[in-house]
Amino acid sequence: MNAIVKKNGVTFGIISGLISILLTTFIYVINLEFFTKWWLGLLTIAISLTLSIILMVKTKKEVKDEFTFKNAFTTYFIYTLIGIFISVLFNVLLFNFIDPAAKETIKDLTLKFTVELMESFGTPREAINETIEKLQNQDQFGVLEQFKGMFFTIAISCVFGLILAAIFKTKRREEF
DSSP: OOHHHHHHHHHHHHHHHHHHHHHHHHHHHHOGGGGGOHHHHHHHHHHHHHHHHHHHHHHHHHHGGGOOHHHHHHHHHHHHHHHHHHHHHHHHHIIIIIOHHHHHHHHHHHHHHHHHHHHHTTOOHHHHHHHHHHHHTOOTTSHHHHHHHHHHHHHHHHHHHHHHHHHHSOOOGGGO
16 A cells, blocks of 8 residues: 555544544534534535545645555545544544433434424324334434444445545546
8 A cells, every 4th residue: 555645544534533523522512403403414524525635636646646546545445434433433432421411412402303394394293203203212322323324424435435536546648
């Protein structure tokens, strides 16, 4: 494995994880209700996209002609794996050991938000009750659920990583 690919993947993965910790901590301290807001997902995606592009541009510049599809994807994969793992580990610690009551508060806020959203779309009461029951029985911040979510997020991120690798790989002369 190329040393630059590894170094940049690890460095940006740690940066990504730390940004996630800061964002989660900021929201936790300011207002738990923000965890139910749609813009938080968009903000997270925007930060991840920005970091991914910076990572790819920086690594491509440093490895020059060696930025193959494999190197590009490997860089992204290392970055994603480390960043997501740090984020999940922090969430597990925060919501299961440091402040387990916060996850119950967020669960209640999520239930309220979901019911209001479903009612605004005219969803039948039976479907709303079914959804409430499912949400009440789910521990979205539990250790097992966090790690399940981590693997799902990594899988989705890999698809994005494949696209980025195809875009940023060094093109050979005969490809022009």
